[in-house]
Amino acid sequence: MWEHRAMSDTRDLVRLIAAHAGMEGALLPILHDVQHAFGCVDGEAEAEIAKALNLSRAEVHGVVSFYHDFTPQADPRPRVELCRAEACKARGVEAMVPAAEKAAGSQVQLKTVYCLGLCSAGPNARVGDTLHARLDEAALVALIEGAR
Amino acid sequence: MRVVRISDDALALACGADAVAAAFVAAGCTVERVSSWGMHWLEPLVEIDGIGYGPATPADVASILDGSSTKSIDLIAEHPFIASQQRLTFARAGRTRALSLDDYIATGGWTGFHRARAMAPDQVVAEVLASGLRGRGGAGFPAGIKWKTVADAPGDRKYIVCNADEGDSGTFADRMLMEGDPFQLIEGMAIAAYAVGAGQGYIYVRSEYPHAITKLRAAIDLAADFIAPFRLEVRVGAGAYVCGEETSLLNSIEGKRGEVRAKPPLPALKGLFGCPTVVNNVLTLAAIPHILTEGGASLYDSLGLDRSKGTMPIQLAGNIRHGGLYETAFGITLHALIHEVGGGTASGRPVKAVQVGGPLGAYIHPDRFDLPFAYEAYAGADALIGHGGVTVFDDTADMGRMARFAMEFCAAESCGKCTPCRIGSTRGVELIDRIRAGGRASADSVESLPQMHNARKAGRSRAEELQLLEDLCDVMQSGSLCALGGFTPYPVMSALRHWPEDFGT
Structure with a gap:
C-alpha cells in the first residue's frame, strides 16, 4: 500500500508530474500516481497538476471528483x-x-x-x-x- | 522431474493457486504457470501430462503425485465442458504460458499478422467484412464497417483503442484473454492498425483488473519489435463503470471526466483527440488474428446463426455449479447452457431467473430458455446478449430487489450528462420502493409545495405508481444518450413483467 506523506512535500509531487511530460492525455496517469503515492489527491495537488498541464483548477477538480478511485483525503485505515x-x-x-x-x-x-x-x-x-x-x-x- | 501446469489467472490466484504451486515446487516438481482452461469450479486446476486434478489445495499434492488423488478429472481436453466447445478466440486457453512468445509462435501466433501485412490494407478490411464479425462489446456493430469508415476517413493521425473496461457483472472473458493470451489481443490490434493506417493504440483497462494490467504491459514490451512501427500503451481506468461506453472511454483517455459524448460525430470519424479512431472490444480484436489466417474469414462466416456469425465466448456466472468460460457458435439455448453445460445452480435449488448481458441486460424467465443465443433473437425478446455474460439466480432471489438495484446502480454510475439517466435512475429507486410498499397515501413534501403547480396533491395507488414506472422507463430508454440510462429499463421491466409477485401487492 501507499506510504503516507505530507502534501507539503511538493518536490515529490512535481517529480511525479514531470515523469509524464509530453504524454498524450497525461491527467489520469498522473492522478493515479499521486493517489498511489499520497493516498489522496487533495486541493494542493490539484493546483500543482493544473499548473503543470495548463488546465484550470476547476477542470482538474472535475476529473478528480468524477472517478471513484480518487479521494480528496487520505484514509490510513486498511x-x-x-x-x-x-x-x-x-x-x-x-x-x-x-x-x-x-x-x-x-x-x-x-x-x-x-x-x-x-x-x-x-x-x-x-x-x-x-x-x-x-x-x-x-x-x-x-x-x-x-x-x- | 515432473512438469506440473497451474494457471496464474486472477481467478485461480484468488482460489489459492500460488500456494498449490509452491507446494509442488517444494515437492521437487517443475511448475509451469499457464493460462486458465476456464473451468472455474475446478480452480486451482493442476495439470500433469494432460490429466487434471481440481480444485486442488496444498494438502492434495502428495496424493496427486502418487496417483491416489480422488480429484482427478482425467484428460482435461476430453472433459465434456471443454470437448463440447468450439474455441477460436480462446484456442490457447489452458495450453500456453501467457507471456511466452515461444508458446505463442508455436501455436500459430503472428501468422494472421504476417499474412495481413502481405496484403493491401483494404483487402484486410474486406476479409474482416466477409467474416461477418460483429462487435463483441455488446452493441454488435459490424467490425468491418467500422474499420472501413476509419480507413476511408481523411487524416494522418488515427488511433486503435481497445475497450477493456469490462465492468459488467457476470463477465470475465476480456480479463481471461488479457491475462491468458495477451499477444493475441496485441496481434489483433496490430492488424487493425495496419488495415486502417493507425500509428498508436491504447488499451483502456479497468483498475479492478491489476493482474491484467501487469500482464499486458509485460506483453507489450515483449512484442514491441514485432508490431513496430505501431505503438501500444495501456491506460488504466479509475473505477467509473460508464467509461465502458466508447465515447466516455475516449474522454477518459484524453484526461477528462468520463462523460458520454453525443453521436454524431462518430468516433470512427472524430474519436480520440478528434482523430479517426477504431474503438473495439477485447474479444472483437482478439478474434481478428484467427480471421486473418488462411481461410479464417470463411470459417468464421460459416459458423453461427443468421447474422450472428462465428463464435461467442459465453461466461457462465452467478449461482451456477459449473461456471466458467464457454466459447461456442451462436445459436445455443439457455437451457443447454445452464442445465447441460452448467449443471444447474451451485446451491442445488431451482433456477428462478437468468440475467444475460450484464447489469443492463434483461432477466429471462425459465419459460424462455429455448431462446437461441444470437443478437436478433434476443432483441426480438426484449433482451440483449451484450458481452455474453450469463448470471444465474436461484429461487431465493428477490426480483423486486434486483430491479431496485438496477436503478440504484444506474444512479451510482451515471456520468450525469443527460437528464433521463441522471435523474430518472434516482426517481426509479424511489418509485420501486413505493410500489413495493403498496403506493402511498398522500403527496410528499416537495409535491405539496405551492410552486409545484402541476404536481399531484393527492396520493397515488400502486397501479398508478406502476404506470409511472413504465412511463419513466420509456423516457429513459428513448431519451438517454447512451446504454447506461437507455438499457437500465431492461432489467427493471423484465423483472416486473415476469415476477410481479416480488414487487409487493
Missing part, C-alpha cells in the same frame, strides 16, 4: 473492497454484509465495488492487489479482521 454486483448477489453476498460491517467497525474501510471479474466464484473481495474468491461469511470476517 481497505477491503467487497463486490456486491449481480453475480455476487446471486451467490449470497448480501446476507454476509452485516457481519462484514461489524467486523470492519471503524478500523477497516469496507468499500463496495461492482465486479472484480471473478463472477463464477463469488462472493469476492479485494485487499490491495490480492483477490479472494469463494468467500463465505466466516472467511470474509477473517479476511477483514486480518486486514486490521
Whole structure:
C-alpha cells in the first residue's frame, strides 16, 4: 500500500508530474500516481497538476471528483473492497454484509465495488492487489479482521 | 522431474493457486504457470501430462503425485465442458504460458499478422467484412464497417483503442484473454492498425483488473519489435463503470471526466483527440488474428446463426455449479447452457431467473430458455446478449430487489450528462420502493409545495405508481444518450413483467 506523506512535500509531487511530460492525455496517469503515492489527491495537488498541464483548477477538480478511485483525503485505515454486483448477489453476498460491517467497525474501510471479474466464484473481495474468491461469511470476517 | 501446469489467472490466484504451486515446487516438481482452461469450479486446476486434478489445495499434492488423488478429472481436453466447445478466440486457453512468445509462435501466433501485412490494407478490411464479425462489446456493430469508415476517413493521425473496461457483472472473458493470451489481443490490434493506417493504440483497462494490467504491459514490451512501427500503451481506468461506453472511454483517455459524448460525430470519424479512431472490444480484436489466417474469414462466416456469425465466448456466472468460460457458435439455448453445460445452480435449488448481458441486460424467465443465443433473437425478446455474460439466480432471489438495484446502480454510475439517466435512475429507486410498499397515501413534501403547480396533491395507488414506472422507463430508454440510462429499463421491466409477485401487492 501507499506510504503516507505530507502534501507539503511538493518536490515529490512535481517529480511525479514531470515523469509524464509530453504524454498524450497525461491527467489520469498522473492522478493515479499521486493517489498511489499520497493516498489522496487533495486541493494542493490539484493546483500543482493544473499548473503543470495548463488546465484550470476547476477542470482538474472535475476529473478528480468524477472517478471513484480518487479521494480528496487520505484514509490510513486498511481497505477491503467487497463486490456486491449481480453475480455476487446471486451467490449470497448480501446476507454476509452485516457481519462484514461489524467486523470492519471503524478500523477497516469496507468499500463496495461492482465486479472484480471473478463472477463464477463469488462472493469476492479485494485487499490491495490480492483477490479472494469463494468467500463465505466466516472467511470474509477473517479476511477483514486480518486486514486490521 | 515432473512438469506440473497451474494457471496464474486472477481467478485461480484468488482460489489459492500460488500456494498449490509452491507446494509442488517444494515437492521437487517443475511448475509451469499457464493460462486458465476456464473451468472455474475446478480452480486451482493442476495439470500433469494432460490429466487434471481440481480444485486442488496444498494438502492434495502428495496424493496427486502418487496417483491416489480422488480429484482427478482425467484428460482435461476430453472433459465434456471443454470437448463440447468450439474455441477460436480462446484456442490457447489452458495450453500456453501467457507471456511466452515461444508458446505463442508455436501455436500459430503472428501468422494472421504476417499474412495481413502481405496484403493491401483494404483487402484486410474486406476479409474482416466477409467474416461477418460483429462487435463483441455488446452493441454488435459490424467490425468491418467500422474499420472501413476509419480507413476511408481523411487524416494522418488515427488511433486503435481497445475497450477493456469490462465492468459488467457476470463477465470475465476480456480479463481471461488479457491475462491468458495477451499477444493475441496485441496481434489483433496490430492488424487493425495496419488495415486502417493507425500509428498508436491504447488499451483502456479497468483498475479492478491489476493482474491484467501487469500482464499486458509485460506483453507489450515483449512484442514491441514485432508490431513496430505501431505503438501500444495501456491506460488504466479509475473505477467509473460508464467509461465502458466508447465515447466516455475516449474522454477518459484524453484526461477528462468520463462523460458520454453525443453521436454524431462518430468516433470512427472524430474519436480520440478528434482523430479517426477504431474503438473495439477485447474479444472483437482478439478474434481478428484467427480471421486473418488462411481461410479464417470463411470459417468464421460459416459458423453461427443468421447474422450472428462465428463464435461467442459465453461466461457462465452467478449461482451456477459449473461456471466458467464457454466459447461456442451462436445459436445455443439457455437451457443447454445452464442445465447441460452448467449443471444447474451451485446451491442445488431451482433456477428462478437468468440475467444475460450484464447489469443492463434483461432477466429471462425459465419459460424462455429455448431462446437461441444470437443478437436478433434476443432483441426480438426484449433482451440483449451484450458481452455474453450469463448470471444465474436461484429461487431465493428477490426480483423486486434486483430491479431496485438496477436503478440504484444506474444512479451510482451515471456520468450525469443527460437528464433521463441522471435523474430518472434516482426517481426509479424511489418509485420501486413505493410500489413495493403498496403506493402511498398522500403527496410528499416537495409535491405539496405551492410552486409545484402541476404536481399531484393527492396520493397515488400502486397501479398508478406502476404506470409511472413504465412511463419513466420509456423516457429513459428513448431519451438517454447512451446504454447506461437507455438499457437500465431492461432489467427493471423484465423483472416486473415476469415476477410481479416480488414487487409487493
